[in-house]
Amino acid sequence: MLDPKSVSGNILFPIYLHELIWLTESIIENCECVFKEALIPEKGYFIQVDPKLHSKINDILISSANIAKLITGQARKKSETDSLFKCRKFRADTIKELLIDIDLTEITNKQVRNSIEHFEEYLDKMLLKNIKGQKPHDIIAYNMTISHWEVTEPKAYPMRLYVASEKKFYNMNYVIDIQKLYQEAIEIHTRIIKYLDNIENAGGMLISCK
DSSP: OOSHHHHHTSTTHHHHHHHHHHHHHHHHHHHHHHHHHTOOOSSSOOEEOOHHHHHHHHHHHHHHHHHHHHHSOOOOOTTOOHHHHHHHHHHHHHHHHHTTTSOOTTTTOOHHHHHHHTHHHHHHHHHHHHHTTOOOOSOEEEEEEESOGGGSSSOOEEEEEEETTTTEEEETTEEEEHHHHHHHHHHHHHHHHHHTTTOTTTTOOOOOOO
């Protein structure tokens, strides 16, 4: 019988929890690297091109998207059977219940991730406007890291821009708070580790299906 208990009690269900451990550890590690590499200077400002830092931010966004897929009930897919949809929904609801009092605002923030995924579409629209004679913006900061917005005058329009003083990542009209996302990942990790009885080396295991 397919019901929430048959899902949460299945021998395979702990894999989802270990997946959460692995994904949150990836977020935590990458966030700490970003914070360390983009230190705010005691005096003045900085502006730099840092592909490695942006690669870490991209990894953070991918990991948070994968967490969101584990805990949010998405609409039924066209090719999905009724039983598979119910199974997926029961799984998402069960995991969400484990995290019920944790604020997941940034983990489930799709706007920035979607704008990155469809980056060329946004850029095409801007290109077309510029061809027609409409200046897009006075300054565009593309794939850059700055300490403060005041580093440019007027304020730059962000295209994949990390602002160290805010610990926020901007892409065009969308923003994600990396500091808050980091805290959410820590809370998820702490909660799931406790649920798994503080086992060592969480994030992988051998499973006997005999």
